Amino acid sequence: MNQAGAGKGAARRRCGGLYLYLRKAAGATAHLSALAISVYVGVLSRLGTSRFSWHPACMSVAVCFCMTEAILTFSKDSSPFFCCTVQAKVRLHWVMQVLATIFGSIGLVFIVSSKNISESPHLTSWHSILGIGTAIAVGGQLLCGLCLLFPQLINTYSVARLRLYHATCGLLAYLMAMATVMLGLCSDWFTSQVNTVVWYLCIITLLIPALVIMNQVNSGYLSKKKIEV
Template structure:
């Protein structure tokens, strides 16, 4: 009985910690988006919709969350491609070379990765397109590649925060706040994806 009580309390503490982390991540997203919106363009993240404790849609069916995730990711890819096109066009007008910084190189890789990963997710909606592949395996690959694409985007964003434009536009405290929000969100997403599939492996074993 004592062991059951201790394990139950540990689970409650763990659950509260996960919920608090997800809530803080949402707050960080809002703060970061507002900060960037004042200086540039806001971005959209859809991964946290599947958070078991911190999703704003956690009471809705999984199918509804999947559709919302799909819509937000389509908007994200569209904004990323339009942003990349605007940057290329602006560089062309200015007569400046393209993708000469690590931020630019990693950014274009991240945009390509997100676009390809989103296209590869179509069989998750129309499973008949991926004959011979189980839905569970497709979801696992989608989560893994999505995490890689997210981390590429986060890395490019962090490098962008070191640009002369951002450091000149933002104060020192704003820079640290933006960097902390970006890093914290990346950690929360990594934990969410890894925890979800670790839990599934435990249930299957």
């Protein structure tokens, strides 16, 4: 019985070690995917050739890189800032989200300007409609994050619940942003420049960080807090 118990314990440790390794590998892949898709879309945009060229480049940096890295800052498995304090991670999260807002705003200004010059109608695709909804959601998240960064703005009793809502709605806003980018990959501009294989690779590259972040937020925060609501 002792040998059997020891064998089961060793098996559990091996499974636990393998699971931890897979989580770390998935996190590292999420970082690489976020960087790769941002660089690829930026190169494909041929910056400076037109006003429109700034839109996909800025949006990919804002969503795929800045927003992804902002959330992965809190990852226990793959954060490059694992040695930092929680307060430092919060500041880094805010910096990346502010950068995402700046790049996203620039991208929005250029697409509006491009359509005005070409006299093209606005909000005629699901990509643009979801994009506007995402911009509104991100704006709400920034206000929510501001209240958490300066809790004196709200009463102490509301902080814990607001943190839960911020994590939940933040995940939703991020998934909306990634869905907007995916719809952008379905546009004539993108599909005319890549073949089918590359298109599917880009979709997979977007799905990897989205799935990693979904697991991170759910297992690291929501599953522990939902009982308290």
